[in-house]
Amino acid sequence: MKIEIQQLKLQYGKFTALHEFxxxxxxxxxxxxxxxxGCGKTSAMRCVAGLERPTSGRIIIGENTVFDGAAGINTPPNKRNVGMVFQSYAIWPHMTVFENVAYSLVTRKISKADIRKQVMAALTTVGLQAFAERGASLLSGGQMQRVALARSLVMQPGALLLDEPLSNLDARLRDRLRVELRELQLRLGLTCIYVTHDQNEAFALADRIAIMQGGRIVQIDTPQNIYANPITSQIADFLGVSNVFPCEVKKINADHHVAELSDHALTVHSSLIPPSTTGATSLCVRPESFRIQAADPRAPAPGETANRWPGKIVVASFQGGYVQYAIQLDQGPEISAAQLTAEGPVLNSGDRVHVSLDPCAAQILPSELPA
Structure with missing residues (x-):
């Protein structure tokens, strides 16, 4: 089921939560x-669900206009054919799993036979058919979230809205349920709007990611393009690019630019064409883009090779498959670097190193979007 949101505006007094969304x-x-x-993502979802009344604009779900500020249309939530899964499970602990999922069907006075058929189908979809008669208070967090999901699916919604449903779970369970949610969405062909502040969750679950700031979408694209091409250093920082440094840009030729760091005597060569901007710019480098080697006196002296600098490891944090380093460059800033353990020996705090960077991994971006 298609969803279209047009020029949606939501205000609370003088505060505007959504600007022409x-x-x-x-x-x-x-x-x-x-x-x-506070960027407005949950507000946008609640407007689609009918839990918030926008100030103006239109929302179309399928072929039906469910909200039109100018025409005075505002369809109640229970008639919008959308299911919603909240951050809190909202499971009734005194009921069984079956009773929790069946509740909305019971209120519609559907026959017991049809209720049982639909509830068991929904529980089978989320892998909880064997838990139908178990008390909800006896479930784990992951199982409770599956019950909440089944409770939405049993209504056979045209679209599913999920508001940070995994945020209360531990990291390992959250990773597993991401995969299960994505597999379920693809298998059922569900139209989904998923709200999160976790970029890894977004990458795992999205066909497209809409990044929001200040009640607006500032960038929308596939996860791959969002990851590779953030349009500002502010977005890059939010997406996990931990090396963001204000800089001045000098053009050498059409394919070669140099970023001079504003706060350090360090220059970085880039083969990426920076966007045209008259505002402030920043150099952005992902931790995994740096290459780290133990200092070798036989190697060319730093400065004779572009993007190669000496430094000292401040912190080495072993993470299993990779090592996270904080490295203080001799003539530059402290950088965050990551290296797969398979790529070389694990270095230690205090070790002297040489750090290098491929010019094609040095992004120069505007610091923020124009107002």
């Missing part, structure tokens, strides 16, 4: 609204 979601597409707390 526009979004088109195709049938069977999974869109993730990604952003920091």
């Amino acid at each position: 526009n979004l088109q979601i195709q049938d069977g597409e999974s869109i993730v609204l990604l952003g920091q707390s």
